[in-house]
Amino acid sequence: MSGKHINLTLKIWRQNGPQAPGSWEIFPAKDISTEASFLEMLDIVNEQLALAGKEPVAFDHDCREGICGTCGCAVNGRPHGPDRETTLCQLHMRRFRDGDTLVIEPYRARAFPVIKDLVVDRSAFDQVIQAGGFVSVNTGQAQDANSLPVPRNKAEEAMDAAACIGCGACVAACPNAAGMLFVSAKVSHLALLPQGRPEAAKRALSMVAQMDALGFGNCTNHKECEVECPKGISIRNIARLNREFIRAAVASTEKIPASGGGQ
Amino acid sequence: MQLDSKIPGGPLETKWDRHRFDMKLVNPANKRKFEIIVVGTGLAGGSASAALAELGYNVKTFCIQDSPRRAHSIAAQGGINAAKNYPNDGDSIWRLFYDTIKGGDFRAREANVYRLAMVSNLIIDHCVAQGIPFAREYGGLLANRSFGGAQVSRTFYARGQTGQQLLLCCYQGMMRQIATGQITMFPRREMLELVMVDGQARGIVVRNLITGEIERHAAHAVVLATGGYGNVFYLSTNGTGCNVSAAWKAYKKGAGFANPCFTQIHPTCIPVHGPYQSKLTLMSESLRNDGRVWVPKQAGDQRPPQEIPEEERDYYLERIYPSFGNLAPRDISSRAAKLMCDQGKGVGSTGLAVYLDFADAIKRLGRKVIEERYGNLFQMYHKITDQDPYEVPMMIFPASHYAMGGLWVDYNLMSTIPGLFVLGEANFSDHGANRLGASALMQGLADGYFVIPYTMGGYLGGTRLSEVNTSHPAFGEAEAQAKARTEKLLGIRGKRTAASFHRDLGNIMWEYCGMGRTDEGMTKGLKLIADLKGEFWQDLLIPGTDTTLNQSLERAGRVADFLEFAELLVTDALARRESCGSHFNEAFQTEDHEALRDDENMCHVAVWEYAGEGKAPIFHKEPLVYENVKLSVRSYK
Ligand SMILES: Cc1cc2nc3c(=O)[nH]c(=O)nc-3n(C[C@H](O)[C@H](O)[C@H](O)COP(=O)(O)OP(=O)(O)OC[C@H]3O[C@@H](n4cnc5c(N)ncnc54)[C@H](O)[C@@H]3O)c2cc1C
Numbered sequence: 001m002s003g004k005h006i007n008l009t010l011k012i013w014r015q016n017g018p019q020a021p022g023s024w025e026i027f028p029a030k031d032i033s034t035e036a037s038f039l040e041m042l043d044i045v046n047e048q049l050a051l052a053g054k055e056p057v058a059f060d061h062d063c064r065e066g067i068c069g070t071c072g073c074a075v076n077g078r079p080h081g082p083d084r085e086t087t088l089c090q091l092h093m094r095r096f097r098d099g100d101t102l103v104i105e106p107y108r109a110r111a112f113p114v115i116k117d118l119v120v121d122r123s124a125f126d127q128v129i130q131a132g133g134f135v136s137v138n139t140g141q142a143q144d145a146n147s148l149p150v151p152r153n154k155a156e157e158a159m160d161a162a163a164c165i166g167c168g169a170c171v172a173a174c175p176n177a178a179g180m181l182f183v184s185a186k187v188s189h190l191a192l193l194p195q196g197r198p199e200a201a202k203r204a205l206s207m208v209a210q211m212d213a214l215g216f217g218n219c220t221n222h223k224e225c226e227v228e229c230p231k232g233i234s235i236r237n238i239a240r241l242n243r244e245f246i247r248a249a250v251a252s253t254e255k256i257p258a259s260g261g262g263q
Numbered sequence: 264m265q266l267d268s269k270i271p272g273g274p275l276e277t278k279w280d281r282h283r284f285d286m287k288l289v290n291p292a293n294k295r296k297f298e299i300i301v302v303g304t305g306l307a308g309g310s311a312s313a314a315l316a317e318l319g320y321n322v323k324t325f326c327i328q329d330s331p332r333r334a335h336s337i338a339a340q341g342g343i344n345a346a347k348n349y350p351n352d353g354d355s356i357w358r359l360f361y362d363t364i365k366g367g368d369f370r371a372r373e374a375n376v377y378r379l380a381m382v383s384n385l386i387i388d389h390c391v392a393q394g395i396p397f398a399r400e401y402g403g404l405l406a407n408r409s410f411g412g413a414q415v416s417r418t419f420y421a422r423g424q425t426g427q428q429l430l431l432c433c434y435q436g437m438m439r440q441i442a443t444g445q446i447t448m449f450p451r452r453e454m455l456e457l458v459m460v461d462g463q464a465r466g467i468v469v470r471n472l473i474t475g476e477i478e479r480h481a482a483h484a485v486v487l488a489t490g491g492y493g494n495v496f497y498l499s500t501n502g503t504g505c506n507v508s509a510a511w512k513a514y515k516k517g518a519g520f521a522n523p524c525f526t527q528i529h530p531t532c533i534p535v536h537g538p539y540q541s542k543l544t545l546m547s548e549s550l551r552n553d554g555r556v557w558v559p560k561q562a563g564d565q566r567p568p569q570e571i572p573e574e575e576r577d578y579y580l581e582r583i584y585p586s587f588g589n590l591a592p593r594d595i596s597s598r599a600a601k602l603m604c605d606q607g608k609g610v611g612s613t614g615l616a617v618y619l620d621f622a623d624a625i626k627r628l629g630r631k632v633i634e635e636r637y638g639n640l641f642q643m644y645h646k647i648t649d650q651d652p653y654e655v656p657m658m659i660f661p662a663s664h665y666a667m668g669g670l671w672v673d674y675n676l677m678s679t680i681p682g683l684f685v686l687g688e689a690n691f692s693d694h695g696a697n698r699l700g701a702s703a704l705m706q707g708l709a710d711g712y713f714v715i716p717y718t719m720g721g722y723l724g725g726t727r728l729s730e731v732n733t734s735h736p737a738f739g740e741a742e743a744q745a746k747a748r749t750e751k752l753l754g755i756r757g758k759r760t761a762a763s764f765h766r767d768l769g770n771i772m773w774e775y776c777g778m779g780r781t782d783e784g785m786t787k788g789l790k791l792i793a794d795l796k797g798e799f800w801q802d803l804l805i806p807g808t809d810t811t812l813n814q815s816l817e818r819a820g821r822v823a824d825f826l827e828f829a830e831l832l833v834t835d836a837l838a839r840r841e842s843c844g845s846h847f848n849e850a851f852q853t854e855d856h857e858a859l860r861d862d863e864n865m866c867h868v869a870v871w872e873y874a875g876e877g878k879a880p881i882f883h884k885e886p887l888v889y890e891n892v893k894l895s896v897r898s899y900k
């Protein structure tokens with residue numbers, strides 16, 4: 001697994017705090033192994049910045065294997081960089097060529113304020129889940145796990161939707177900074193399973209209302225979210241959310257919460 | 264330090280029921296008068312927070328990440344065990360109990376492990392009710408697969424993302440309680456000190472990682488569920504934020520630390536490829552259901568794998584352990600891989616790898632089935648190595664993965680500090696000297712959903728607790744301690760980053776206290792750690808200040824704790840005069856290189872008590888009494 005080494009120029013957004021004005025800074029990234037991941041490249045640059053007496057670039061990360069959803073920023077305008085279905089931590093430097101310039105900036109969306117450099121606040125996603133992204137079951141209440149068969153294809157479809165890692169790339173990719181792909185993934189995951197059906201109407205209505213209230217934009221079918229989603233979450237989920245929402249709004253006794261509604 | 268394991272008397276099968284009956288209850292109206300702090304939002308902390316909140320306690324929950332959904336449990340791939348016996352292949356609570364005890368090389372407590380096996384089935388029921396999309400058969404019922412160290416199929420899974428699905432539903436359960444106000448969530452907080460009043464755990468001091476502010480939080484009891492310390496080896500399968508710091512702070516306040524030398528090295532990880540490398544990626548053990556492990560028979564054989572004919576390959580796990588084959592337990596498989604590489608049969612550019620080959624499985628089952636079973640793992644492998652495992656065998660090598668050791672807890676999961684409970688990977692309780700696959704998720708959720716809701720009531724209902732708030736002097740002292748340490752770290756102004764110290768520490772640990780340990784090596788390791796620690800406090804460089812997000816400062820604090828903890832780990836390894844499970848001291852081995860236990864002298868939990876700065880820790884032992892299983896030589900042949 002021996003690779004070669006490349007030299008790059010990084011143009012990175014620096015911002016010291018939520019209120020601070022930000023600006024671009026340019027650094028060289030020299031002698032980067034093409035076997036290194038994108039985050040390892042940032043580690044190398046940060047080590048050099050620290051030794052040169054400068055403050056390293058803040059960026060979020062944890063698992064570094066594409067599952068926790070912590071990492072993420074835009075590289076040359078694309079959330080998680082150029083590879084399809086690949087998180088930033090799984091992007092490898094073999095993807096780039098010697099001499100390339102990489103423009104690296106935080107996710108830009110009204111609902112995700114910048115905290116520092118490439119780190120943004122995505123707690124709005126947690127608030128959307130709080131509005132109904134769960135099944136109301138208390139510990140100990142459940143019956144035997146096999147008492148309710150679930151058609152295999154439904155379980156698989158639910159799993160496809162449940163694979164969302166909550167990274168926020170879909171929001172950053174959307175010209176309206178909408179949160180529809182994320183919300184639809186959760187609504188779909190639970191709506192597809194019998195365990196999630198009893199609350200399906202309420203869930204769709206309240207999660208959409210909460211999303212609107214938190215400053216996410218409207219979905220106008222640009223489909224960029226699907227292209228940039230590292231987990232291949234399909235926009236078919238958005239269609240399902242719309243169906244669930246309309247069904248709930250028209251037929252169900254659930255009220256649309258006052259804070260929002262509509263799409 | 265008193266070690267009373269509080270194991271209830273009577274027959275094994277009814278201990279937990281009897282104990283639940285004997286424990287005090289807190290009546291529903293009184294539960295809301297109690298505040299409980301939970302540190303950690305992985306499967307253990309997340310499930311504990313949700314379950315305690317559902318009962319009506321006021322819960323305050325903390326984590327390092329920006330959202331509780333990102334705790335490292337999210338990365339677990341392969342599955343979760345339960346004794347459901349849905350496949351009708353001979354499983355039972357007793358067999359799960361026995362496999363786990365044997366898998367741990369007879370160094371875990373019978374009563375705890377039996378309870379774990381008992382509640383395992385409740386976990387699956389609860390998870391399905393929460394909407395976890397577990398894999399299913401065509402008839403719509405739940406599917407199972409096999410994992411190492413078991414001859415039955417008892418592992419439930421959601422593709423290769425079981426941890427993610429379990430954690431997300433656990434997180435959703437927490438979010439539901441946050442919406443009702445029963446849980447208050449504090450993300451991006453790092454616990455810096457445990458606060459004790461009258462000898463009881465009554466709160467914590469944390470750093471707000473965004474603003475740098477030090478905050479005080481009081482409660483009637485504190486639950487630590489802060490995960491494992493595998494990152495003491497620097498390169499590991501753990502997330503970069505995993506640390507020993509919270510547990511270490513508790514240790515320094517009087518909590519016993521048990522069996523720190525029991526660290527699991529996982530056999531199937533993507534090998535190291537460069538010095539800048541920041542983590543090692545696990546390839547789930549479930550792959551060994553269908554993959555075959557091999558090396559060339561001839562040492563130094565440089566041919567590409569496709570060119571090595573069948574008869575010149577050594578499928579060494581199948582050869583040495585015919586009854587378990589490729590599903591031999593982790594410690595055994597890891598050591599076998601090391602042995603092959605030591606004999607010069609390792610493959611790849613470094614010679615530190617073995618093959619995990621799916622060619623036969625693809626021939627037998629077709630590519631589509633393999634894709635369904637392991638698609639995301641194959642894709643992950645492809646992305647990292649740029650090689651297609653459908654075409655060429657994977658290359659794998661062992662890496663640090665899991666901590667069996669952790670804070671000592673009694674049957675109630677309470678540490679030696681009253682009011683301080685420890686759950687999940689952070690405690691030492693159930694896995695002895697080696698953990699079997701798919702049993703950490705089970706343990707984390709057992710602790711959080713089905714043990715702590717009872718034992719917490721037992722403690723709160725049966726203990727006198729004075730009125731304490733954050734203006735108590737103990738909070739002032741803890742805060743001052745935390746601040747002083749931050750200032751000390753920032754004040755060094757040396758020339759080396761915390762990351763570079765961490766890497767050096769990892770090299771020392773891997774070299775001298777890794778898969779094959781010797782007295783000589785460990786003694787040298789101790790000296791090297793002490794030197795490195797000295798250099799750290801002389802030459803550490805932390806850019807930036809403590810008033811904003813400062814990841815260098817966070818890292819420095821964690822590395823400082825790892826440097827202290829590493830000494831304890833090696834000290835414990837030196838003191839264990841036997842080989843068992845993951846702990847392999849080369850002086851204690853059988854003729855065919857298997858671990859040689861000493862049940863007469865070493866059948867105990869080693870528990871270490873902090874004795875003060877610069878003083879040797881005090882050794883205690885909890886003897887392990889086996890009333891139900893016979894200690895036997897652990898054979899997988
Ligand atoms: C790659 C990988 C794959 C695995 N696969 C499996 C599998 O298939 N089956 C299985 O059974 N097990 C598996 N395991 C093991 C299992 O995932 C873990 O042991 C388990 O999830 C640990 O859960 P936990 O809740 O104890 O800790 P974690 O999930 O690690 O959570 C720790 C929590 O504590 C918080 N925390 C830590 N320190 C502090 C601090 N100082 N202050 C505040 N908060 C803090 C963190 O923010 C986090 O919320 C795997 C492990 C890895 C690494």
Ligand code: SF4
Pocket residue numbers: 163164165166167168169170171181182185228229230231232233
């Ligand atoms: S839908 Fe995709 S892009 Fe959006 S948060 Fe989920 S994983 Fe990320």
Ligand code: FES
Pocket residue numbers: 060061062063064065066067068069070071072087088089090
């Ligand atoms: S760091 Fe976890 S997804 Fe990238």
